[in-house]
Amino acid sequence: MERQLDVLVAGAGPAGAVIAAQLAGHCTVALAGRTPSGRQIGESLPGAASVPLRDLGLWDRFLAQGHRPAWSHASAWGQSETVQRDALLDPQGHGWILGRTAFDGLLRDAATERGAEWLAGAMLRAAHHEPGARHPWLCELLTADGIPLRLRCRLLVDASGRSARAARLAGAAVHRTDKLVCLHAWLPPGRDTAAWAGATLIEAAPQGWWYSVQVPHGDTVLAFHTDADQPAVRECKTQAGLLAYAREQTLLIRARCEGLDARAQPVGIAPAYSQYCAAAAGVDWMAVGDAALAFDPLASQGLFNSLCTGLQGAQHAIAHLDGNAQALPAWTHHVDGVRAAYARNLAAYYAMEQRWPREPFWGRRLELAKAAAGAPAMAYS
Ligand SMILES: Cc1cc2nc3c(=O)[nH]c(=O)nc-3n(C[C@H](O)[C@H](O)[C@H](O)COP(=O)(O)OP(=O)(O)OC[C@H]3O[C@@H](n4cnc5c(N)ncnc54)[C@H](O)[C@@H]3O)c2cc1C
Structure with a gap:
């Protein structure tokens, strides 16, 4: 039995x-x-996660693990200029890397x-x-x-x-x-490691969007998000290709890429x-x-x-x-x-980027934004 x-x-x-x-x-x-x-x-874990971690009775053990506080967030989204947000202004406190x-x-x-x-x-x-x-x-x-x-x-x-x-x-x-995929690599630290420690970077680009952060043991995550059927996927099959494409396509992320080195190793590809x-x-x-x-x-x-x-x-x-x-x-x-609220919030965030409406990646997001209009705002109870 x-x-x-x-x-x-x-x-x-x-x-x-x-x-x-x-x-x-x-x-x-x-x-x-x-x-x-x-x-x-x-x-990236938002500061709000302290609530469920406390409810689980794991907060002290979490703190003792030495995760890196996320002190600031820099984004170039909807415009080429960088907007910096300091975690000190966040009512929920800083997040974590x-x-x-x-x-x-x-x-x-x-x-x-x-x-x-x-x-x-x-x-x-x-x-x-x-x-x-x-x-x-x-x-x-x-x-x-x-x-x-x-x-x-x-x-x-x-x-x-x-x-x-x-x-x-x-x-x-x-x-x-949608068909979003994430092409990513962990690259050894660049020259100005200290300047970027604790900052998460996000930047929109014609074919998708980029993310970078330095994880607690020092490596830099370089991640590019695009649709699986986009030609950019072919450009970024290796770490060297990903790094070269970041340098060509971005301004904010490019600065973090200074001094980074990559090999011909394949990148990780995650469904996203x-x-x-x-x-x-x-x-x-x-x-x-x-x-x-x-x-x-x-x-x-x-x-x-x-x-x-x-x-x-x-x-x-x-x-x-x-x-x-x-x-x-x-x-x-x-x-x-939760899903209805998420769909609306996500669509609103993508809709803030209007620079490349004719690019398939962004055109599809603008369509999603139209479809999602009318759902309630995000709330956890
Ligand atoms: C590119 C990318 C970046 C992300 N970045 C962030 C971020 O910065 N911050 C954030 O909060 N979230 C992020 N996420 C999302 C986050 O990783 C997931 O939401 C989270 O891991 C989900 O946890 P889970 O336990 O539901 O699923 P998972 O972490 O996927 O765990 C599911 C487990 O189930 C196992 N499994 C699968 N099939 C079976 C089976 N048949 N039987 C038994 N086990 C099975 C898998 O092996 C896996 O271990 C990111 C996701 C992606 C793809």
């Missing part, structure tokens, strides 16, 4: 780790997934320390739902060693990121709204499109983090959303396990509200 659990969380990124940590004191929960084999892009491996590890450690079972390396492959059964999901996983594992659970939580694997297995439709599940929950399943709603990196909200949906999702999961039939529909309703 298969082992029985209350909850299986598929995906051990930030969202999965947080919901598993929150559920561990209430029910039996297993957290399944792989830890990334290399560096992960996505290191994370060491992602340490940050994700902290959240996973919290889950296991609180009693979640860690199925390291196990990936969800199939899930069958038997309506009316006490443990309606029969889940099939494959361990890192290729050993099949079968589990039964009462609630299946999809925290598998953009793959939205469990939601798809449950029959949910998953929508993408906005994506959402048509419903963030269904019969005996729910999605959190990117699996429910994946943000354009321009929003810099993905990790914050993972923390929040992990925390808030846990409350809905517990209510569902306690027999509240409205708990999962209410989760869908909640995520729908």
